[in-house]
Amino acid sequence: MQAFINDQSVLGAAINQTFTAQTAAQSPATGIIVNRAGFYSADILVPYHATVAIGNTLGIGLQITESDTSTLSGSTAYTLLATQNVATGITGTTTFDGILKYGIDARQYHQYVKIQPIAVFSATATDTCTLGEIIYLTDSYRSPNAG
DSSP, rough: OEEETTTEEEOOOOOOOEOOOOOOOOOOOEEEEEEEETTEEEEEEEEEEEEEETTTTTEEEEEEEEEEEETTTTTTEEEEEEEEEEEEEEEEEEEEHHHHHEEGGGSSOSSSEEEEEEESSSSSSEEEEEEEEEEEEEOOOOOTOOO
């Protein structure tokens, strides 16, 4: 979904994915591929719903893959932002809801980027997390003749 607010493009949520704590490193969420041509920056919103056992923690990070092709051929994936701790179990099993906001300078990336949130659990247990993603591209280039 793409819409415009005040001449700025808004890309809608494309994922709602649930993760469960595991022994291996958590795989990133499916993510959204964005054509960022003509935009200077992006705000990435990651809504989350988590259930965390006492003493355990949940962090959320972002991975980005960039390429000059829409299929992401010849792409490079790397960590976009370090993991931020968003939840620590207090008593029994604690439920958390929130939204993380990340702002990035989109000019430093290739034309096509895929941004993927990652749930990072401190322990293997019954902890779970559902992640969403909304990308808001801002500061679009305007033609000198645009009204």
